[in-house]
Every structure is written in structure tokens, then in C-alpha cells.
Amino acid sequence: GAVVSQHPSRVICKSGTSVKIECRSLDFQATTMFWYRQFPKQSLMLMATSNEGSKATYEQGVEKDKFLINHASLTLSTLTVTSAHPEDSSFYICSATPGIYGYTFGSGTRLTVV
């Protein structure tokens, strides 16, 4: 079946540093990938839509200069949290659609900023 690989699964970083999260489609090409954020005991909130070869589309309220998205190939999208602060601590999940109606999620990245 379609697999989306995400890593790292867990990262702890110091406040002010940047963290890169990778999302790869392993056995299919994904022109579009999605990045979600989930705070404790809350649902998944879409942050941005990553488009291969073009700029990402950000949801309202998400700072594009803080959450940099790069989708340079058909199998890889990256999310970089720049100048991370403790309030950025969250669970970040990517997803892609291997087929017209399929949605596959990565395993998620738990980010803790100290």
C-alpha cells in the first residue's frame, strides 16, 4: 500500500534554533502534500498545502516565514520551523494522496522546544 515516511519522529531543540521535518512518499508520486499541526487534546489543524515545484499555500494565521515549506521533488516535502519557540511545541503530521480518493499520513513528528 501507499506509504508516507516522516522523520524525525521526535525532536527536542533549543529556543531560537531551526528544525527541519521531512515527509517522503515511498511508493508513489505526490504533487501535493499537506502539513498539519496538532496540539495536545486537540484535533489536526491544516497548516499549509505543499505543491511540488511551486510555493506552498498557507492557511490563515500560519506564518509562512516561520514555517518554511519546500517541495522540490515529487516524493519529498520538508517543513522547517525557524527560530522555534516553546509555543511551537506540537505534533506535526504530513499527508499525501496516492490516489484520487486516498489519504495517507506520515507517522508524525513530536517537536519540543526548550
Next chain:
Amino acid sequence: EDKVVQSPLSLVVHEGDTVTLNCSYEVTNFRSLLWYKQEKKAPTFLFMLTSSGIEKKSGRLSSILDKKELFSILNITATQTGDSAVYLCAVAEDFGNEKLTFGTGTRLTIIP
């Protein structure tokens, strides 16, 4: 604004009970409704519903969609402790960009 609302927010039942989880939605261009189970990590797919009135089943789980009343239910019969999780409902819209709008989730706890 598009909304997906789930109820109840949390539910605690005894093993063996049957539960019904609800999801209602208000979206502009509905395409499909999806149910996911989330334990400690990323959500795992349960069902995708596109047509009204057709029940989908997988073991003890089943789900049905009512596009006229804009809601879906997820049933779990003979619950087990392994069913304890957060159940998420999500709606995909027909804008060609395939993004999902998630509900708040229902936290289900099964007591042995």
C-alpha cells in the same frame, strides 16, 4: 466558515458495550467524509464515505453517511480495550486540492 463537529467530545464505556459516535458537517462543496482512529501517533484510516445511505463495515466497526442531514455515525459493537483512542472525522471538499478539514475528535475510553 466550513465546520466539522463531532459529539460527544469524550465517552467512557465498559468493555462489551456498543458505542455510536457522531459527526456533522457544514462545507461548501462536499466530496467525501472520512473516519480515522488516532492512538498515540498519526491517524489510521477507517472508512471513507461518499454516498448517502450505504453502510460500510469492517469487523465490529461500521459507518454510514446521510448527505441530506449532513452527518455521519461510526458504530463500534462489542467494544474492547484496544478500541480506546481518539476517533476523528474529516471532510474532503471538491476544490481539486484534496485537503481535509478535521473535527474536534471523540476520545473513547473502554473500561475493562
